[in-house]
Amino acid sequence: MKRKILIIVLGIVVLGSVGYAYINREHRDIATATVAHTVTSQELAVAFQNNEEQAVATYLNTVIEVSGAITAASASVIELSSGISAQLQEPLTEAQEDKTKNSPQVTLRGRCIGYDSLLEEVRLDQAFIVE
Amino acid sequence: MWKTAIVSVAFFMVTSITLSQKYYTKEGELSFEASVKAFEPVAAVHNGATAVLDASTGKLAVLALVRGFRFRNATMEEHFNENYIESDTYPKASFTGIIEDFDLESLSDTQEVTITGNLTIREKDRPITTQASLKKTDTGITLTSSFDTSPADFGIEIPKIVRNKITDVIHVEITFLLIKR
Numbered sequence: 001m002k003r004k005i006l007i008i009v010l011g012i013v014v015l016g017s018v019g020y021a022y023i024n025r026e027h028r029d030i031a032t033a034t035v036a037h038t039v040t041s042q043e044l045a046v047a048f049q050n051n052e053e054q055a056v057a058t059y060l061n062t063v064i065e066v067s068g069a070i071t072a073a074s075a076s077v078i079e080l081s082s083g084i085s086a087q088l089q090e091p092l093t094e095a096q097e098d099k100t101k102n103s104p105q106v107t108l109r110g111r112c113i114g115y116d117s118l119l120e121e122v123r124l125d126q127a128f129i130v131e
Numbered sequence: 132m133w134k135t136a137i138v139s140v141a142f143f144m145v146t147s148i149t150l151s152q153k154y155y156t157k158e159g160e161l162s163f164e165a166s167v168k169a170f171e172p173v174a175a176v177h178n179g180a181t182a183v184l185d186a187s188t189g190k191l192a193v194l195a196l197v198r199g200f201r202f203r204n205a206t207m208e209e210h211f212n213e214n215y216i217e218s219d220t221y222p223k224a225s226f227t228g229i230i231e232d233f234d235l236e237s238l239s240d241t242q243e244v245t246i247t248g249n250l251t252i253r254e255k256d257r258p259i260t261t262q263a264s265l266k267k268t269d270t271g272i273t274l275t276s277s278f279d280t281s282p283a284d285f286g287i288e289i290p291k292i293v294r295n296k297i298t299d300v301i302h303v304e305i306t307f308l309l310i311k312r
Binding site for chain 2: 022023024025026027028056057060061076077085087111113114115116117118119123125
């Protein structure tokens with residue numbers, strides 16, 4: 001009888017721990033997550049411009065690495081040619097910002113959150129520069 | 132005759148482009164709050180909303196890619212995207228409308244305005260009217276506003292299990308630092 005109670009209590013504790021762990025799990029860390037797609041900024045932009053629905057199915061919420069020429073850079077947003085706008089996870093320091101503005105090309109890793117039809121750009125968030 | 136036509140069209144296009152003044156942001160802040168006291172907080176923040184204001188007409192367009200809403204709790208964020216909004220099918224939330232009686236010239240310090248338009252979530256449109264505060268800054272115009280909306284209006288079904296942990300009416304706050312294009 002005692003053994004039965006022990007097993008039941010243990011079962012509840014295990015289920016409770018699993019439930020607690022599920023509810024409180026960490027956000028995906030883009031830096032350590034597997035990169036689902038590696039593309040050029042042009043490829044990515046064209047994919048969304050040609051068939052947005054398909055591009056959404058392929059890229060939405062995936063971790064991607066996109067490389068291209070920098071068209072604009074601020075401490076919090078880097079934009080690549082063909083219409084890619086990536087919001088950075090961590091703002092750049094002034095030194096990093098200057099260095100970025102003077103780089104011809106860069107590779108960013110981030111999460112694709114979709115296509116901004118107002119400004120006609122593909123948007124990424126949680127992005128950082130891949131060294 | 133053709134030459135006159137082409138010149139007139141070109142002239143018209145040039146003047147309309149120079150006359151329309153666009154202010155925009157792609158780092159617009161949107162936050163919503165739906166917490167019920169004593170239960171875990173239900174709130175999310177979006178720091179990448181796009182807003183475009185045509186200062187010559189007062190027309191305002193806002194777009195938020197729903198995946199950009201960040202919750203403190205990862206599981207809550209996942210449920211929001213997969214079960215409530217279904218963001219894989221409806222990745223965007225948008226607003227199109229107008230700031231009533233908007234006059235860029237008369238905008239000095241802080242001004243209270245009324246914004247009317249349509250809010251579209253999960254491809255369902257709902258008319259909305261709300262008050263907003265406009266302030267002229269060195270770089271453009273700051274727009275702050277808030278409004279309340281209901282998930283039911285957009286076909287969002289909250290399962291019975293969690294219904295008492297989420298308020299029926301969601302409160303949304305907006306802050307846009309619109310920069311002159």
